[in-house]
Amino acid sequence: MALPPELRVAIQGFWPEEEWEHAAAISNLESGWRLNARAYVTQDQVNDWNRLHPDDIRSVEDSRGPFQVNIYAHPWADAGRLLTDWAYASWAGRVVWLRAGGRWSPWFYSAKKLGLL
Numbered sequence: 320m321a322l323p324p325e326l327r328v329a330i331q332g333f334w335p336e337e338e339w340e341h342a343a344a345i346s347n348l349e350s351g352w353r354l355n356a357r358a359y360v361t362q363d364q365v366n367d368w369n370r371l372h373p374d375d376i377r378s379v380e381d382s383r384g385p386f387q388v389n390i391y392a393h394p395w396a397d398a399g400r401l402l403t404d405w406a407y408a409s410w411a412g413r414v415v416w417l418r419a420g421g422r423w424s425p426w427f428y429s430a431k432k433l434g435l436l
Contacts, residue, residue, distance in 0.1 A: 329409035378391075392410070
């Protein structure tokens with residue numbers, strides 16, 4: 320599967336050139352490069368997980384779009400546009416990255432897998 324051209328254009332439009340490859344790789348691991356990707360985790364699911372995995376505590380999540388921006392953690396993000404607008408989703412991902420000091424830590428598991436952390 321190749322990087323969708325719409326996502327390539329969006330990444331190149333909002334991310335620094337030296338991060339293009341990383342942004343594409345993070346997006347691939349997070350969403351399979353799908354604009355309509357959504358990870359919704361309820362409180363009941365979190366309670367069950369945390370009871371079974373006390374060393375890996377999780378929280379509720381509603382992550383959307385190619386960069387899986389969690390609208391609970393980032394309430395400024397437009398939930399609908401994250402799922403329908405490549406440019407907006409890429410911009411929002413970059414804002415999350417910038418607010419993390421230009422680090423990939425908000426995508427911890429993907430970033431660890433890619434050796435970015």
